[in-house]
Amino acid sequence: MVWETVAGAIELLxxxxxxxxxxxxxxxxxxxxxxxxxxxxxxxxxHTGPKGFLQPFADFVKLMAKEDIVPAAAxxxxxxxxxxxxxxxxxxxxxxxxxxxxxxxxxxxxxEGDIILVLFxxxxxxxxxxxxxWGSTNRFSAVGSVRVxxxxxxxxxxxxxxxxxxxxxxxxxxxxxxxxxxxSEPIIGAALLPALAxxxxxxxxxxERIPFDIPEAEQEIVAGWLTEFSGRRLALFRFATDVELxxxxxxxxxxxxxxxxxxxxxxxxxxxxxxxxxxxxxxxxVLVLSNxxxxxxRLRIDQMVHLSxxxxxVIAIIETVFIQFLLVMGVIG
Amino acid sequence: xxxxxxxxxxxxxxPVTLIYPFEKRDVPPKFRGKLAWDPEKCVGCxxxxxxxxxFALELIGRGPPAELRYYLxxxxxxxQCVESCPRDALSMTEAYELSDYKHTIIEFKRG
Amino acid sequence: MSGxxxxxxxxxxxxxxxxxxxxxxxxxxxxxxxxxIVDVIPRPAYTHRGIEKATEARNYIQNIYLCERxxxxxxxxxxxxxxxxxxxxxxVEPPPRAKYIRVIVSELERIxxxxxxxxxxxxxxxxxxxxxxxxxxxxxxxxxxxxxxGNRVNYAMSTxxxxxxxxxxxxxxxxxxxxxxxxxxxxVYTEVVEQEPTLRKRVVDVGKLSPHDAVALCAxxxxxxxxxxxxxxxxxxxxxxxxxxxFNVATYHTGDVLxxxxxxxxxxxxxxxxxxYALDHMPGGxxxxxxxWNIAPNxxxxxxxxxxxxxxxxxxxxxxxxxxxxxxxxxxxxxxxxVRQMLLGYHIAEIPIVFxxxxxxxxxxxxxxxxxxxTGKSWVWDREQLRRYSLKWYGxx
Numbered sequence: 001m002v003w004e005t006v007a008g009a010i011e012l013l014x015x016x017x018x019x020x021x022x023x024x025x026x027x028x029x030x031x032x033x034x035x036x037x038x039x040x041x042x043x044x045x046x047h048t049g050p051k052g053f054l055q056p057f058a059d060f061v062k063l064m065a066k067e068d069i070v071p072a073a074a075x076x077x078x079x080x081x082x083x084x085x086x087x088x089x090x091x092x093x094x095x096x097x098x099x100x101x102x103x104x105x106x107x108x109x110x111x112e113g114d115i116i117l118v119l120f121x122x123x124x125x126x127x128x129x130x131x132x133x134w135g136s137t138n139r140f141s142a143v144g145s146v147r148v149x150x151x152x153x154x155x156x157x158x159x160x161x162x163x164x165x166x167x168x169x170x171x172x173x174x175x176x177x178x179x180x181x182x183x184s185e186p187i188i189g190a191a192l193l194p195a196l197a198x199x200x201x202x203x204x205x206x207x208e209r210i211p212f213d214i215p216e217a218e219q220e221i222v223a224g225w226l227t228e229f230s231g232r233r234l235a236l237f238r239f240a241t242d243v244e245l246x247x248x249x250x251x252x253x254x255x256x257x258x259x260x261x262x263x264x265x266x267x268x269x270x271x272x273x274x275x276x277x278x279x280x281x282x283x284x285x286v287l288v289l290s291n292x293x294x295x296x297x298r299l300r301i302d303q304m305v306h307l308s309x310x311x312x313x314v315i316a317i318i319e320t321v322f323i324q325f326l327l328v329m330g331v332i333g
Numbered sequence: 334x335x336x337x338x339x340x341x342x343x344x345x346x347x348p349v350t351l352i353y354p355f356e357k358r359d360v361p362p363k364f365r366g367k368l369a370w371d372p373e374k375c376v377g378c379x380x381x382x383x384x385x386x387x388f389a390l391e392l393i394g395r396g397p398p399a400e401l402r403y404y405l406x407x408x409x410x411x412x413q414c415v416e417s418c419p420r421d422a423l424s425m426t427e428a429y430e431l432s433d434y435k436h437t438i439i440e441f442k443r444g
Numbered sequence: 445m446s447g448x449x450x451x452x453x454x455x456x457x458x459x460x461x462x463x464x465x466x467x468x469x470x471x472x473x474x475x476x477x478x479x480x481i482v483d484v485i486p487r488p489a490y491t492h493r494g495i496e497k498a499t500e501a502r503n504y505i506q507n508i509y510l511c512e513r514x515x516x517x518x519x520x521x522x523x524x525x526x527x528x529x530x531x532x533x534x535x536v537e538p539p540p541r542a543k544y545i546r547v548i549v550s551e552l553e554r555i556x557x558x559x560x561x562x563x564x565x566x567x568x569x570x571x572x573x574x575x576x577x578x579x580x581x582x583x584x585x586x587x588x589x590x591x592x593x594g595n596r597v598n599y600a601m602s603t604x605x606x607x608x609x610x611x612x613x614x615x616x617x618x619x620x621x622x623x624x625x626x627x628x629x630x631x632v633y634t635e636v637v638e639q640e641p642t643l644r645k646r647v648v649d650v651g652k653l654s655p656h657d658a659v660a661l662c663a664x665x666x667x668x669x670x671x672x673x674x675x676x677x678x679x680x681x682x683x684x685x686x687x688x689x690x691f692n693v694a695t696y697h698t699g700d701v702l703x704x705x706x707x708x709x710x711x712x713x714x715x716x717x718x719x720x721y722a723l724d725h726m727p728g729g730x731x732x733x734x735x736x737w738n739i740a741p742n743x744x745x746x747x748x749x750x751x752x753x754x755x756x757x758x759x760x761x762x763x764x765x766x767x768x769x770x771x772x773x774x775x776x777x778x779x780x781x782x783v784r785q786m787l788l789g790y791h792i793a794e795i796p797i798v799f800x801x802x803x804x805x806x807x808x809x810x811x812x813x814x815x816x817x818x819t820g821k822s823w824v825w826d827r828e829q830l831r832r833y834s835l836k837w838y839g840x841x
Contacts, residue, residue, distance in 0.1 A: 039340045040576040041349045139457050143792060210570050211642050217570065220796055222464055295336055297642040298570025300793045301479075335640040336573055339632065349580050361587075363609070365594040386502065386509035411509045411600045416608060425594075 007103050016100040017108070021091060025242035028249065029056040031283065032290045039294040056242070060235055068231030071136065078135030083229065083236035086128050090243040093121040097250045098176040098259045100275045106176035113173045118251065119160055122206060125244070126152040129215070132237075133225025144224025147301050148215040151205055154308035155212075159202035161316035162195040166255045169323045169332060175251070179259035188332050189257060194319045196256040198312055200285070203248040204292055205304065207241065211296035212304055245286065253281035360427045365410045367428040370401055370441040374422035381414035381423060390414060398443065405437035454482065457792070461490050465568060465796035468806035472799070479791050484784045488777070491807050496770055503765040504530050504604055504739065514772060515808045516597050517560060520553045521750040523602040526770075528683060529746030529759045530604045534739045540727045542606035543685040548619070548722050549592065549601050550684075550748075551715040555626070556585040557751035558708040558715075561803045562633070565705065568796040569646050574636065581629040588622045591615055606732025616723050623716045630712055637705055647701040651786040651798035654699060663782035664775045665753020666711065667802045669695045670703035677749040688725075691718050701801045708803075738765050750775055752803045774808035 011017055030045065030053055037044030045052025070079055096114040098107040107114075126148060133145025167173050169188050170181040182189045205212035216224040229237055253259050260278035264270065299307070326332050351358060360366070377399030382390045389407040393400045415423045431437070455476045461469035469490035475483040495514055499507045511526045512519045524546055531538060559582040566574035586596045592615055593599035601607050611619075637643065653663070655671040668675055676693045678686045694710035696703040739761045746757045753775025760768040779802040787798050 038348070039343050040573055041343050041346070041580060042576065043348050043350050043352070046352065139455070143457075210572070213570065214793070217793065220465060220793055291340065294340055294573045295334065296571070297566070297574075297640065297646055299642055299645065300791060302791075303645055335636045336577075339577060339636075340573070349583075361591050361594070363594050364590070365600075383503070384505045386506035409509060409513075409598070410595065411598075412594070412608075413505060413509065413600070416603075417505075 004103075011103055011108060012095075016102070017095075018091065020100075021094055021243060021246060025239065025246045026056040026060070027053075028245050028282075028286050029242045031286055032245065032293075035287055035290040036294055039291065060239060063235035063238065064232050066231040068233055069228075071138065071228050073137045074228060075135035075137070078131050079228075079233070082128050082132035082135065083233040083240070086125055086132070087236050087240040087243065089121050089125050089128070090240050090247055093118050094243065094247055094250065096175060097247065098179055098254050098261075099250055099278050100260055100271065101176065102271050102274070106174070110174055110176045115163055115167050115173050115175050115178070115255070118175070119163060122159070123152065123156055125240075126156070126206070129225055132229070133215075133227075136225070136228040138228050140222045141225050141227045144215045144217075144227065147217075148208075148225055150301050150305060151208075151212065151215060154305040155202040155205035155312075158198050158308060158312035158316045159206070161313065161320060162198040162202065163251075163255055165195050165316070165320045165323050166192050168320070169327070175254050176259070179254040180261050182256070183258040183261040183263075185332060186258075191323060191326055191332065192256050192319075194315060194322075196252065198316050198319070199252050199256065200288060200292070201312060202308075203252065204289060205308075207244055207248060207289070209289065210293045211299050213298060214301050214304060217298060245289075246282070248289070249282040249285040250278070252285050253278065257281045257285075360429065364425070364427050364429070365412050366426045367405065367431060368403055368408065368414070369424050369426050370403070371422045371424070372400075372441070372443040374420040375399070375401070375418075376420055376422075378419065380417045380419060384413045384417045386411060386413065400443055401441040403439040403441060405431060405439055453477075459795060459799075465799065466804075466806075467564065468804070470804070470806050472795075474787075474792075474795070476792060479793075481787055481790055481792070481795070484787050486780050486784055488780065488806060496772060499767055499770040501766065503737075504767065507767065507770065508603060509598075509600060511770070511772070512598050512600065514774070515805050517557050517805060518553065518750045518752065518755075518808070519598050520549055520601065521748050521755055522772075523600070524550055524684070525746045525748040525755050525757050527602045527604050528748070529744055529757045530739065531735065532744040532746060533742045533759050533761045534604075534735050535742075536605060536733060536735050538606045539730045539733060540685070541610075541729045542731045544722050544726045545607045545611055545731065546602055547685045547689065548611065548719050549589070549599060549607075551718045551722075552585060552589055552592075552619075553599075554715045554751045555712050556582055556589065557803075558712050559585065561708060561751075561800075562705065565701075565797060565800050566643075568800045569643065571640075571643060574633075574643075578633060581626065584622050584626055584629075588619055591618060603732065605735040606730070608732070610731050611723075611726070616726075619723060620720065623719055627713070627716055630709065630716075634709055637702075637709070644702070646794075646797060647705065649698075650701045650790060650794050651801055652698075652700045653782060653786050657785055658699075658782060661781040661785060662778050663753075664778045665750070665803075666704055666707045667753065667779050667782055669693065670707045671699040672697040677747050677754050681747060683746075683748060685722065689718055689721050691721075701797055704801045704803075738763060739767075752776055752805055752808075753778060772808075774805070776802070776805050776808050779804075 013019060033055070034044040034052070045055030048054045048058045070076060095108040096110060096118055098110070101107060130145045130148045130152070133141040133148065166178060169192060170178040172178055172181065208214075208216050216226060226234070226237060250259075259281070260274035262273070262277035265273045265276065377392060377394065377396045379392050382392050387407045387409050389404040391402040393402055410425070412425050415425055457474045457476055458471060459474060460466055460471040471487040471490070473485040473487070474481055495510060499510060502510060508523055508526060512523045514522050559578055563575040563578040563582070566572070566578065589599060590596050592611060593601045593609065601609060653667070653671050655673050658668050658671045658673060672695055674693050674695050677683070678691070679693050691714050694707050694714060696706045741761055741763050743760045746759065748755045755775055756773040758769070758771040762768040783799060783802045783804075786801075787795065790798060
């Protein structure tokens with residue numbers, strides 16, 4: 001009883017809990033920046049730590065130490081609440097995604113229906129970003145927050161359809177069980193590849209990266225909804241962005257590629273194999289997201305919403321019908 | 334998608350960045366760097382002072398024993414003084430790392 | 445902003461004087477309805493440095509380097525037009541070899557300026573990858589310029605009466621090699637511009653200008669040629685060696701930002717061709733002639749085709765070593781009314797790319813407006829008011 005509580009506390013706080021997510025998110029920011037730089041014939045971070053490994057950490061520490069200015073006209077409550085809530089929600093959503101399930105065989109808080117909870121949290125995060133820009137009472141922030149809301153309209157539905165199609169194919173709403181099902185029946189994973197492609201595009205929009213970094217478009221509206229944030233609040237927002245990157249990669253890896261579960265690697269304990277499989281799949285997804293970031297120009301907001309409603313949703317619905325067809329024919333499930 | 338082939342090329346090639354100050358490019362010949370003065374050839378005519386667009390040169394004294402004061406922070410490295418000098422007493426070196434914390438005034442002296 | 449949405453209300457956004465979309469300070473006051481721009485009020489003059497007044501206190505040789513620093517990107521065309529003007533004042537003809545060398549450096553500068561612009565336009569669209577790639581290839585041209593002139597910007601190549609340095613055979617060989625490589629890279633970028641869908645979505649039918657409006661608003665340079673009007677100082681009023689070198693004036697018919705990109709890429713190809721032709725047909729002989737120190741009283745104009753359009757200098761000499769008046773009209777100033785027209789009716793997201801499409805070099809642009817600090821009122825004078833004030837100032841009324 002005591003051992004379970006202690007183990008639970010360690011899982012929550014250290015591994016694969018808060019501390020692990022902290023360093024993993026900084027690691028993925030480093031991977032993203034180095035790969036993006038490599039594609040552009042540059043070096044990326046170089047001098048802080050070996051190969052610039054500590055650069056994201058240095059950026060975080062520097063921002064925490066800087067002056068935190070709240071504009072006089074801004075809504076103090078929203079200004080303070082939104083960075084904390086966005087960070088808290090993205091960390092919270094990670095507890096339902098199986099990353100390295102050590103004590104129990106599933107994610108920390110796994111239950112039947114947690115994929116719907118994660119979808120809800122993603123929507124809440126988008127809405128909180130809208131509130132963050134709105135509470136800043138700055139023209140550029142206002143434009144940026146309106147764009148966040150528009151973009152949320154764009155990516156939310158195809159993302160939901162794609163994720164729920166995977167749930168349907170696996171026959172369960174528990175993310176960890178979906179992952180286990182895909183590993184045990186790889187043909188489901190193959191059938192879900194179009195849904196993975198849609199999820200990749202939608203997560204690129206959720207993370208506000210090129211070609212969908214419209215709400216934060218630097219050249220047009222200074223920094224969009226982030227404009228007025230500085231110091232600690234900005235540090236929390238940037239850290240939340242990194243955690244969302246981990247969330248996106250881990251969620252896609254779990255729901256479409258089987259997450260930490262995979263064929264057992266000989267000669268090492270099963271927990272280490274969980275860790276390696278998870279790292280492998282999530283890192284590949286981060287590299288794919290970085291590649292997309294380097295490949296395109298930025299779209300306009302109405303072009304993004306058009307793209308989503310004319311193409312992404314259609315492809316997502318066709319995929320759902322296809323999966324239903326396979327289910328009815330008994331090919332899967 | 335049009336840039337994908339370029340990106341694939343970038344993954345196998347070395348970055349083009351030079352990690353300054355550990356890696357530096359060679360300076361081409363006849364580069365216009367810091368000014369150098371040959372006191373043997375100078376006769377103190379003052380032509381260089383007249384043509385400098387930035388008023389970066391000052392003659393101290395007159396005629397052959399004159400000395401030159403060179404305001405490094407005003408110089409625009411146009412080399413007009415080098416070109417106008419009737420005795421070829423001025424030339425441009427290859428030094429280009431000239432930043433400093435104070436206004437650099439170089440006193441060219443004889444002997 | 446109040447809580448209620450009023451569709452008729454005008455939302456004002458000041459872009460500038462400091463804004464990530466602008467590389468140099470200018471104030472563009474936008475009035476926006478929903479997401480569409482309905483009015484733009486441009487206020488240039490944040491970069492006024494008093495260069496025209498400063499030229500009156502320096503002799504003609506010192507002024508070469510002063511006028512060179514009006515702009516960093518198009519510095520050579522400023523010296524070329526300046527020295528050309530002083531040569532016309534003194535009624536001296538530079539030697540043919542000097543003219544050819546000036547053409548070569550001028551075209552190399554055009555290439556580097558257009559490559560810089562293409563990278564900056566890609567950056568304004570969020571296409572950072574293209575920005576890095578183009579600037580990497582632009583380094584090739586910068587290295588060539590450093591080899592020829594001794595510096596990467598502010599070349600100080602042209603002087604009154606000719607050029608200061610010669611192009612040796614070794615350097616000519618390097619230039620030809622560089623042009624060959626650069627043409628191959630240009631082919632890659634042409635293909636990207638033609639085929640990248642996200643790029644095309646952002647530039648096709650954006651910032652359209654009709655040929656009639658372009659001529660009426662006095663647009664110059666690639667902005668004018670992108671609407672289909674074939675006007676180029678190099679062809680209409682050939683200066684230096686342009687009457688001996690055959691080349692095409694690049695135009696495109698659509699008048700939008702894509703046309704500006706196409707025109708500038710075509711001009712880069714043309715510039716590479718001009719350089720090759722000039723290197724092959726370079727005459728021998730001296731590279732400079734002597735020009736008197738004091739220049740007799742005279743009044744001339746001198747024009748050149750800067751990478752951004754027509755650059756116009758007016759000179760007046762009074763018999764001394766210092767000019768009486770030097771007046772500079774830069775191309776970006778002429779394009780500002782046109783860009784105002786190009787911005788109306790488009791989305792906020794298109795502000796950076798449409799404004800960047802005229803290749804704004806705001807360090808060249810300097811007009812002033814009056815601001816009364818006590819009352820906060822600001823106003824501008826038109827030509828008649830300015831003329832009356834200047835007559836009063838010089839005591840001639």
